[in-house]
Amino acid sequence: MKYSNVTDGIFRLSAHIHDLLFEGIWPLPHGMSMNSYIVQGKEIAIIDGVCGWDGVPETLFRQFEERGLSVQDIRYVVLNHMEPDHTGWLVPLKQITRGFELVATPKALRLAKSFFGLDESFCTLHPVKSGDRIDLGKGKVLRFEEIPNVHWPETMATYEESSRTLFPCDAFGSFGAIREEAPFDDQLSESELAFFEEEAVRYFANIVAAFSWPVKKALEKIDSLDIRVLAPGHGIVWRKNPARIVELYRRLAEWSTAPTEPEITLLWAGTEPSMGSLVKAAVDGALGEGVPIHVHKVPDTHISYILPSVLRSSGVILGIPYSSDPLPSPLAH
Ligand SMILES: [Fe+2]
Ligand SMILES: [Fe+2]
Structure with missing residues (x-):
C-alpha cells in the first residue's frame, strides 16, 4: 500500500488485512483496510491507528517515511477509539519516537492505561472533551466531539476545521479492502460504491447495530458539522458525496425502531x-x-x-x- 493525499495537508496511511476472522468472528472474504490519517500543520498529528499485528505498524511507518515525514516529528496521536484494531500499534510507535501527546477522552485514557499500561511515564496524556480544539498551525485546527457508545463508551470523532474533514473512526466504516489506486469515492464506479455500502451494512449489522440509539445521538451532533470529507478508520474515504454514507447510516440506525x-x-x-x-x-x-x-x-x-x-x-x-x-x-x- 501507498499513502494517499486526502486533501491539502491531510494524508491517508493504510494497511490491509486478509485471511483472518476480524475480532475472531467475522470473515473477511474481501479483506479490510485499516486507515490512519496524518494532519500536517506546523505540528503533525496522526489520527486513528492500526492493529499491532505482524507487519501492520511497519507498513504505516514506511508510508510515513515515503511521504517525506519522520515518525519522530509526530506531536499528537489522536485516539478516537480505543479498540485494539486502532491502538495495537501504540507500543511499537512509542519505541521509535521520542514521545508524543496522546489525545483522547478521559475514558479512553483510562482504558489506554489498563490495556497497554500507557500513563504519564509513557507519554504526555492530553484529555479532551466535546468542543476542545488543538491548533496545529498553518490553518489546521482539530476539534473534538464525543460520540459515546458508537460502539464503545470512550468514542469520539475528530473534525479538521479548515478542510471540513471528519474522522469518525469506526462510524461510517466498512469491511472490504480498498484498491490501492482508488481509495476515494470519486474514483469508484457505482457498482464499487454499492459494494462498499453493502460491506458497510454488514459491518454495522455485526458490530454497531446494538448501539443504534447512540448512533442516532452521534448523528445529531454530526449533522451540525459542515462535512466536505469523511475519512473513517475502515474502508473508503468519502470526499465527493460524504452525505451518501451518512444517510445510509441514518437509515441503518433507524431500522432499530422504525419500519425496515x-x-x-x-x-x-x-x-x-x-x-x-x-x-x-x-x-x-x-x-x-x-x-x-x-x-x-x-x-x-x-x-x-x-x-x-x-x-x-x-x-x-x-x-x-x-x-x-x-x-x-x-x-x-
Ligand atoms: Fe471498534
Ligand atoms: Fe475499528
Whole structure:
C-alpha cells in the first residue's frame, strides 16, 4: 500500500488485512483496510491507528517515511477509539519516537492505561472533551466531539476545521479492502460504491447495530458539522458525496425502531428433498407479490451475512424440519 493525499495537508496511511476472522468472528472474504490519517500543520498529528499485528505498524511507518515525514516529528496521536484494531500499534510507535501527546477522552485514557499500561511515564496524556480544539498551525485546527457508545463508551470523532474533514473512526466504516489506486469515492464506479455500502451494512449489522440509539445521538451532533470529507478508520474515504454514507447510516440506525425495508429474509435448515419445495413456495409467493426475499441456508451461510439480511427485512421466515433437534445455529438464537 501507498499513502494517499486526502486533501491539502491531510494524508491517508493504510494497511490491509486478509485471511483472518476480524475480532475472531467475522470473515473477511474481501479483506479490510485499516486507515490512519496524518494532519500536517506546523505540528503533525496522526489520527486513528492500526492493529499491532505482524507487519501492520511497519507498513504505516514506511508510508510515513515515503511521504517525506519522520515518525519522530509526530506531536499528537489522536485516539478516537480505543479498540485494539486502532491502538495495537501504540507500543511499537512509542519505541521509535521520542514521545508524543496522546489525545483522547478521559475514558479512553483510562482504558489506554489498563490495556497497554500507557500513563504519564509513557507519554504526555492530553484529555479532551466535546468542543476542545488543538491548533496545529498553518490553518489546521482539530476539534473534538464525543460520540459515546458508537460502539464503545470512550468514542469520539475528530473534525479538521479548515478542510471540513471528519474522522469518525469506526462510524461510517466498512469491511472490504480498498484498491490501492482508488481509495476515494470519486474514483469508484457505482457498482464499487454499492459494494462498499453493502460491506458497510454488514459491518454495522455485526458490530454497531446494538448501539443504534447512540448512533442516532452521534448523528445529531454530526449533522451540525459542515462535512466536505469523511475519512473513517475502515474502508473508503468519502470526499465527493460524504452525505451518501451518512444517510445510509441514518437509515441503518433507524431500522432499530422504525419500519425496515419491505423485504423478507428466509432462513432454512435441513435437506433439499425435505425442505426444497417449501422454500420454493415461499420464494415464489414473495416474488409473486413483488416482495424481495433473501434466502439463506443455515448453518451453511455465515451469520455475518444473515444479520444484515435480518436487520433490513420487515419479515423473517424460519424454515425448520420438524425433526431438527437441536436447532442449527443461528436459528437456535
Ligand atoms: Fe471498534
Ligand atoms: Fe475499528
